[in-house]
Amino acid sequence: MGHMSLHNAQLPAIRPVKGLEEDSALWSVLARGVEEVIDEDHLRKRLESGERLRVKLGIDPTSPHLHLGRTVPLLKLRDFQQAGCQIVFIIGDFTGQIGDTSDKDSERPMLSEEEVERNLQTYRDQVGKILSLGEIEFERNSKWLSRLSYKDIAWQAGFFSVNDFVARENIARRLAAGKRVTLRETLYPLMQGYDSVAVRADVEIGGTDQRFNLLTGRDMQRLYSQEPQDILTTPIIEGTDGRKMSSSWGNTINILDGPRDMFGKLMTVRDELIVKYFVLLTREPIAEVRGRAKALERGDNPREHKLALAFAITAFYHSPQAAQDAQEYFIHTFSEKTVPSDAPELRPSAYDITSVLLEAGFVASKSEARRVLADGGVRVNGKVVRDPGAVVPPGALVQKGKRHFVRVL
């Protein structure tokens, strides 16, 4: 047990891999932002052979927005793409109507076909920000799943046990809590597994919460006399509040968020997550990330590195110019507490402060407006206003809390 030297400091979300140079294509695939690889030796050999492997990722169109947590596997696909692999993107239009339970503590609602269709439309654009779409295969799993008969499904199901399904922690937890677990949910891993058969996947990636489903894919392929896919899992990332980033927690940073919003949200991320975010959500060379980790250990102000993080991510999903603007806006408005010159404008139907707050969408009801006013959370032209009936003159800048501004016309 020697001293933990800074030199060898282990970065979060990086899997140690022997004999590969950091930031090489292969290293990036197998080490950066990777939790587990099965079967590692097998996959590494195939990658080294230069074979054009078919790498699969499935996403349920449960929400029209991709958030940063979901980009972790997408960036991993990008690594694979850059290592010369064929990306196969499965749009879970069929499974999305069934509802996965891997990362849920409750049953998921079945989506209607229209909802799936609507969410689908925004997907390609968002994925296109990360991967070059031209070389990707897009498949909807309804193409093959809708064709299976009851007989087929029963045959498949005969090879899997409820025991295994029920042993999963989240299912076990739900059962222990007396919550309902439907039979339908047990079918989900089978469907995802059959996707692998249908597209002849060589590799499937997913978050660690997908481990069970990914493994089922291996079994399913064996059932159909295919070589089982290798699987690679990526870590789950925490959101702005420190809990797992998830649409249902409302703690997400979405890639369709505007640059200023995205930048601002990234600045609220906890300090402890800065390095992890760099590893998982950017492709900043690992040597530089390591440098940041050391600097932070030495007592650098985390704010500087968080600014760099926010800039890097905002620039990636928008543009360097947009990131620059967002950073300046952030610094002016929050660090220097100056008033933004380009606040959104509002032409209210009435000029009392309560109406303005309501119509600006800053409060959900007049009652809330009164409360916030009483709390001293509202400023008009920089001065705290507490009277719910106060009149706001045209041209005035109204501020609620720290970050909500509107210019009254």
Add this chain to the structure above:
RNA sequence: GCGUCGGUGGCGGAGUGGUCAAACGCACCUGGCUGUAAACCAGGCGCCCUUGUGGCUACGCAGGUUCGAAUCCUGCCCGGCGCACCA
């Protein structure tokens, strides 16, 4: 189907005739301290208004008892558990 327990605010979870718009925790909002971080401190957190020992709506749904119900009764809907040949 029978039995049994249960369905409360965004979530978890108290409350079992009045003092309940409903404890407590989480999330959320505002203020303080700051780096719009965390932690911490203070306040708030159904809606409406002429801000009051004010009005209205809410504790699965529909009725009922009562001066008065989230709390009692009846029916219905939904969920858990047990039973459903051997038990």
